[in-house]
Amino acid sequence: MDLGIKGKTALVLGASQGIGAGIARALAAEGCNVIVGARREDVLAELVAELKSKNGVEAEAYSIDMTDKAAVAAMCEKIQGEWQPEILLNNAGGPPGGNIIGVDDEIWEASLQALLMSVIRISEAALEAMIERQWGRILTVTSSGVIAPIPTIPVSNVVRSGIVSYSKTLANEVAKHGITVNTIIPGRIDTERTVNMDKFASEKQGISVEDVQKKSWAQIPAGRYGSVEEFADVAAFLLSARASYVTGSQIRIDGGTIKNV
Template sequence: MDLGLKGKTAIVCASSRGLGKGCAMALAEAGCDIVVNGRNEETLNATAGEIRSATGASVTAVSADVSTAEGQKALLAACPEPDILINNNGGPPPRKFTELGREEIIEGVIQNMITPIELLQASIGAMRQKGFGRIINITSLSVVMPIEGLDLSSGARAGLTSFLAGVCREVAGDGVTINQVLPGKMDTDRLRTTVRNASKARGLSEEDFIAQQQAEIPAHRYGNAEEFGKVCAFLCSVHAGYITGQNIKVDGGLVPYAF
């Protein structure tokens, strides 16, 4: 399917690896010019080269922390008027809510709520003027289903979702859509770290822990960055102009809700 994205420009935050990389690759395959981003310059440049080689797309690498004003300025200098913005950022590590201090809570809200709002504010005006814009926020299943130890991440991402519920309807008539994509258990570096730590804490081998987790998922497997990226690319396409304000779960059926 032609997604109608040839010649469009896209900023994909935190895209040197994992789900962000999957989104960047899928958008490049669809014909977009891409700005990829990460904090590890070596990893980022390797990713940019891989996407160029695989797709022939124009790929600009911006090594920066998107949670900072300087990082956001660097991204927007590389692509001042993106047609597509993929908001993605690492969340705070798992921690009991009683162990969170004030500064840690503030930092978590900056990472997972304030940062995507700031990037949206900087990008959406040009999108509205052009009559086309796609904003995707990669959040988490924890927005709709509590996950132990992720209270701060859940609260910040849920705050972002609620903040944008009205915004998305304000801009829909200008051809701009805003949606959230909620990953379930995806085979990424972050998940592997979680598996390693959790299996040790429970006295299980990593293999046994993975088997237990996958047995709980109706699809009986972890998801992967490639299929996640394809979902993201479709939501950015010309075919998805009537989809906005939605929270799309990519979880293999893990959340047992009818609605």
């Protein structure tokens, strides 16, 4: 299936590894020119070189810390000016875990900034040109905690629920301009983050990483973690011309993990 996005410009955030990098690769494979953002410019530079040589597309790296309000404002100027992306993938790292009582103000503020306020400002900046062109795609990576709160990552549950509500509200406002706004939910996807979490659990529980994985897989109807490619394929479709009637939705890529319907 031709996704109909060849030659379009995509801004992909949280793209130096994991899900974000996978989505950048999937979009470049469809012929999109890609701007990849995250904090580590050296890692992004390697990805840019790969995307250019493999896919013959234009690619650019942009170093951004989504917790930094001023840096996000500067990036928004690039979005409104030279980039004007038709496709926007919002993504960044997850907040630290712990109990919900007693979370430091600094953690709340950094997480709200990175995962909610920055997404709002970046989306608004991108919307200007999308409305002018009467075409646009905005997709934000969330977490299964927005459907069934995960006790160990309360800040993620709270902040990401805000983005679900924002996306649905925005979707209704901009649908008439040919712009879709959706969120996408990873269950357990096999990224660097998941590898690190399993190592941490292995040390904490005093069992091998393999046994931690077996315990995790037993909770997943598909019996395994999802691959980055499986996640990125669905994201690329949602960001494509073909998904023109999907908006205001939360799409789960979880192998059946989330228990609620």
